[in-house]
Amino acid sequence: MSVRLRLAAAGLAVAACAAAAQDFTVSGTNTVRWERYETRGAVAGSPYPFTTTTGYDEFVLNLGWQPSSFDRWRGLVAGVVNDSPYRSPDRDVVPERLLLARENGEAAIPYRAEAGDFFAFTGIRTQQRPLKGAAVELQPVTDGDFRTSVLAFAGAAQHSWRHLQWSDDNTVGLSWLSEVGKARFTVNALRNSREANAPEGAARRTQEVASLAAEAPFALGATAWRAEAEAATLRGDHDGAFGSAATVVRDARDNGFFAQLSGAHAPSGTGWRLRGERYGADYRPYGTAVTADRRSLEAHLTGLAPGGLSWRARVQDFRDGFEGPNPLDTRVVGAGLSSPWAALAATVSADAFRQELERADGTLDQRNLTANAFLSRSFGAVIGQLGLLYQRVDDRVTADASPRTKQVNASVIVPVAFAGLQGSIAPGVTWRDVSNAFSATRDVHATLQLFLSGGPHRFSLNAGRLSQDPALAATPDVATVNFGLDYRYRRGAHEFGVDVTTFDRRPTPGEKTEAWRAGLTWVWHFDHRVRAAPAPVAAVATAQGTVPRDLGVLAAVSPGDPFDATVARLAAAGYAGGANLPGAVAWEARPLAEIEGRQRVVVIGDSGRVERVGVIVSLAPAGGGDDAARTWERVRRALIERFGRPATTFEEGEFGANFAREVAAGRLIRIAEWNTDRGVIRLGIPRRLDGAARIEIHHARAFASPRDTAWGMEAIR
Amino acid sequence: MRTIAPALLLALLAAAPLAIAQEGRAFNPIARPAARPALPDGAVRVTPPLPVPRERVEAAVATVAKAWSDKRLETVLAPGFQRRAELADAMQAKVPRDASLRVTAIQGWQVLDQWRLGGTLVSRVSVTVRTQVEFSDATGFQARDGTNEWVMTIRMREGGP
Numbered sequence: 001m002s003v004r005l006r007l008a009a010a011g012l013a014v015a016a017c018a019a020a021a022q023d024f025t026v027s028g029t030n031t032v033r034w035e036r037y038e039t040r041g042a043v044a045g046s047p048y049p050f051t052t053t054t055g056y057d058e059f060v061l062n063l064g065w066q067p068s069s070f071d072r073w074r075g076l077v078a079g080v081v082n083d084s085p086y087r088s089p090d091r092d093v094v095p096e097r098l099l100l101a102r103e104n105g106e107a108a109i110p111y112r113a114e115a116g117d118f119f120a121f122t123g124i125r126t127q128q129r130p131l132k133g134a135a136v137e138l139q140p141v142t143d144g145d146f147r148t149s150v151l152a153f154a155g156a157a158q159h160s161w162r163h164l165q166w167s168d169d170n171t172v173g174l175s176w177l178s179e180v181g182k183a184r185f186t187v188n189a190l191r192n193s194r195e196a197n198a199p200e201g202a203a204r205r206t207q208e209v210a211s212l213a214a215e216a217p218f219a220l221g222a223t224a225w226r227a228e229a230e231a232a233t234l235r236g237d238h239d240g241a242f243g244s245a246a247t248v249v250r251d252a253r254d255n256g257f258f259a260q261l262s263g264a265h266a267p268s269g270t271g272w273r274l275r276g277e278r279y280g281a282d283y284r285p286y287g288t289a290v291t292a293d294r295r296s297l298e299a300h301l302t303g304l305a306p307g308g309l310s311w312r313a314r315v316q317d318f319r320d321g322f323e324g325p326n327p328l329d330t331r332v333v334g335a336g337l338s339s340p341w342a343a344l345a346a347t348v349s350a351d352a353f354r355q356e357l358e359r360a361d362g363t364l365d366q367r368n369l370t371a372n373a374f375l376s377r378s379f380g381a382v383i384g385q386l387g388l389l390y391q392r393v394d395d396r397v398t399a400d401a402s403p404r405t406k407q408v409n410a411s412v413i414v415p416v417a418f419a420g421l422q423g424s425i426a427p428g429v430t431w432r433d434v435s436n437a438f439s440a441t442r443d444v445h446a447t448l449q450l451f452l453s454g455g456p457h458r459f460s461l462n463a464g465r466l467s468q469d470p471a472l473a474a475t476p477d478v479a480t481v482n483f484g485l486d487y488r489y490r491r492g493a494h495e496f497g498v499d500v501t502t503f504d505r506r507p508t509p510g511e512k513t514e515a516w517r518a519g520l521t522w523v524w525h526f527d528h529r530v531r532a533a534p535a536p537v538a539a540v541a542t543a544q545g546t547v548p549r550d551l552g553v554l555a556a557v558s559p560g561d562p563f564d565a566t567v568a569r570l571a572a573a574g575y576a577g578g579a580n581l582p583g584a585v586a587w588e589a590r591p592l593a594e595i596e597g598r599q600r601v602v603v604i605g606d607s608g609r610v611e612r613v614g615v616i617v618s619l620a621p622a623g624g625g626d627d628a629a630r631t632w633e634r635v636r637r638a639l640i641e642r643f644g645r646p647a648t649t650f651e652e653g654e655f656g657a658n659f660a661r662e663v664a665a666g667r668l669i670r671i672a673e674w675n676t677d678r679g680v681i682r683l684g685i686p687r688r689l690d691g692a693a694r695i696e697i698h699h700a701r702a703f704a705s706p707r708d709t710a711w712g713m714e715a716i717r
Numbered sequence: 718m719r720t721i722a723p724a725l726l727l728a729l730l731a732a733a734p735l736a737i738a739q740e741g742r743a744f745n746p747i748a749r750p751a752a753r754p755a756l757p758d759g760a761v762r763v764t765p766p767l768p769v770p771r772e773r774v775e776a777a778v779a780t781v782a783k784a785w786s787d788k789r790l791e792t793v794l795a796p797g798f799q800r801r802a803e804l805a806d807a808m809q810a811k812v813p814r815d816a817s818l819r820v821t822a823i824q825g826w827q828v829l830d831q832w833r834l835g836g837t838l839v840s841r842v843s844v845t846v847r848t849q850v851e852f853s854d855a856t857g858f859q860a861r862d863g864t865n866e867w868v869m870t871i872r873m874r875e876g877g878p
Binding site for chain 2: 106110
């Protein structure tokens with residue numbers, strides 16, 4: 001055999017796809033869990049209504065095959081062999097997520113096909129939810145200034161494969177997207193069908209939704225702008241204002257409109273956004289997050305100043321029920337800032353908003369004010385944190401119904417290290433005083449958090465006692481004690497865990513509730529790779545360059561980057577005043593410009609390397625009508641816009657008034673994941689030992705299964 | 718698996734500090750190969766391509782490394798190599814006289830195109846190579862690591878030894 005060689009190119013950057021070609025990968029986890037739940041006293045107040053000893057075996061199997069750089073297959077099989085009523089309503093073998101996907105750029109028409117659990121996304125006003133079915137995206141024209149994508153899908157909105165009923169709730173959709181130069185045009189058409197629901201007495205409902213959207217960026221001098229608009233129409237049936245099958249509206253026709261003009265002036269660090277929306281009373285597409293019968297106008301202004309100061313201001317005007325005889329007007333004026341405070345070696349963030357609520361018939365007339373501030377200061381290695389909240393409600397209709405809420409929260413984070421373990425201990429106390437004729441109370445909540453990690457060990461502990469002392473004699477005093485600990489030991493591909501959670505509620509007078517849960521967990525992580533070519537060594541270059549101030553920070557910082565250099569990169573990009581926690585740095589920031597709640601960017605290190613980078617989003621109300629469910633939808637949409645449709649999603653349970661408790665009990669799970677060449681970006685609401693619910697977005701090498709909901713940044717309060 | 722391409726990551730890195738919010742479905746391009754060049758007269762494309770043995774790739778990489786170290790890289794460059802003269806000037810002007818190129822690892826390779834012509838199997842192969850340039854200067858021994866993608870044409874006589 002003779003070999004003749006010609007070198008055609010040299011010195012090019014490594015092409016990651018070339019190194020990954022011809023891979024067949026099998027990875028996943030198997031989790032065996034034993035658990036005991038017990039409740040004594042009033043079961044109604046317990047997070048664990050079933051007293052039982054139970055368990056399950058949960059498996060997640062990821063398959064990948066890449067016959068060439070432009071042809072990729074992906075498979076996912078996840079399920080559980082179940083005995084636990086807390087894990088799944090079904091016993092025995094329960095398939096939970098199934099997916100087979102292929103992305104082929106070598107076909108005559110490049111396509112992306114998915115069968116199984118996929119995420120249907122045509123826009124926030126038309127369709128945004130996980131479905132079970134199939135989706136195909138074709139990209140027939142991708143050259144030059146004209147690019148086209150055609151997405152077709154059909155799927156059922158169902159939580160369970162075992163009880164899958166196509167006719168219960170299915171959607172068939174078609175979306176045509178074309179980019180001409182920098183302008184983008186989208187046409188969406190969808191049909192949803194819901195079968196007759198005998199127990200609730202509703203007949204079959206069908207609806208068609210169509211929308212036309214356009215957006216275009218442009219520049220005016222030193223300013224960059226983007227104009228967007230969408231008009232949507234619905235024809236058919238819906239479940240009415242209360243979302244109940246008993247209030248079905250037939251043959252409705254209505255429209256939804258959206259327009260937004262946003263811009264930025266990079267030299268001054270200023271950004272702005274003007275937004276208008278109008279959704280008719282009958283514009284209620286299934287699988288969307290729009291609020292029907294609402295008209296809204298919003299103006300937002302944000303800025304960045306040298307030294308790390310970021311500020312924002314907003315004016316919002318909502319009219320709910322505007323097509324009816326008694327609309328509700330909500331006007332919000334708010335402002336906030338976060339900044340390092342060099343003189344105090346501290347970081348401060350503050351936000352205040354004034355809200356006016358008025359009903360046309362005069363039955364509601366309120367002027368509300370909410371202000372909160374947060375201060376974090378280092379005292380050597382110790383960090384002190386102080387939070388203040390003041391809320392005033394002036395009810396001009398109901399006498400003596402104008403509560404004032406004053407809240408002070410103080411905590412210290414003390415680094416601890418012993419026996420090769422590092423971490424922190426954080427005692428804290430919250431004092432809250434609510435003065436009102438009907439619901440006055442004075443509460444004290446003392447907490448203690450401990451977090452330790454080192455080598456194969458990770459340990460978290462949280463203890464808290466909440467004492468509620470209502471002024472009204474008829475309302476019982478309540479003392480609630482929560483305690484939780486979680487220990488994980490990793491040895492090779494195996495992780496062993498012990499967790500205990502206790503709940504003790506004692507009303508005086510009243511029947512007490514004592515509940516606890518204990519569990520033992522064994523997780524086996526497997527990752528098998530078969531290659532036609534030799535496996536590459538770790539050759540990924542350290543990320544360099546400017547770190548964006550938005551969600552791009554998640555991709556700009558990768559797991560495995562040098563920790564100190566990464567912190568320096570963020571500082572150079574304007575992230576200032578970060579709180580240096582043991583093994584982590586947290587900055588007050590606003591990577592999600594359209595979310596009003598408190599946000600932080602966090603980098604966590606391990607052995608001098610970045611273990612994960614994340615964004616934490618508070619779910620506290622911000623006066624704009626966004627509840628936790630809507631905030632979740634907005635955050636997810638922002639990630640979809642940045643990273644495309646998620647590779648996998650997992651949803652269980654529904655948002656409600658007690659969503660934080662549902663998250664803590666593992667009954668409300670929201671997960672969406674995007675794969676990167678360095679790991680996985682996961683969006684979700686993790687379970688925390690302190691019971692707080694917040695949205696977290698992590699970029700890490702890998703995650704446990706979605707059912708292991710204790711994946712949050714426990715050390716970051 | 719849905720992987721965010723390196724190009725996208727680079728775009729994110731280069732994003733302006735103030736990103737303008739936007740809504741709606743985005744165009745997420747599917748990676749596709751560049752148009753294949755026309756084959757020589759009489760050639761028949763092999764689809765799917767046959768794997769190229771590891772020893773052939775190693776031998777080809779070693780040949781390139783030796784040509785670089787011997788300062789006769791032009792002997793292995795393809796006739797249509799872009800900026801050929803500029804590369805030759807750089808080899809003369811910028812590369813230390815005693816520098817040698819050592820291959821530390823071949824991370825992987827991929828057959829980009831393949832065809833048969835007159836009993837010879839011709840493969841265009843992309844090879845990811847980790848290298849180390851070694852030389853000595855006034856401060857002593859020096860080494861410079863690098864990761865490169867080399868696109869090679871490897872000819873193998875079918876049925877031969």
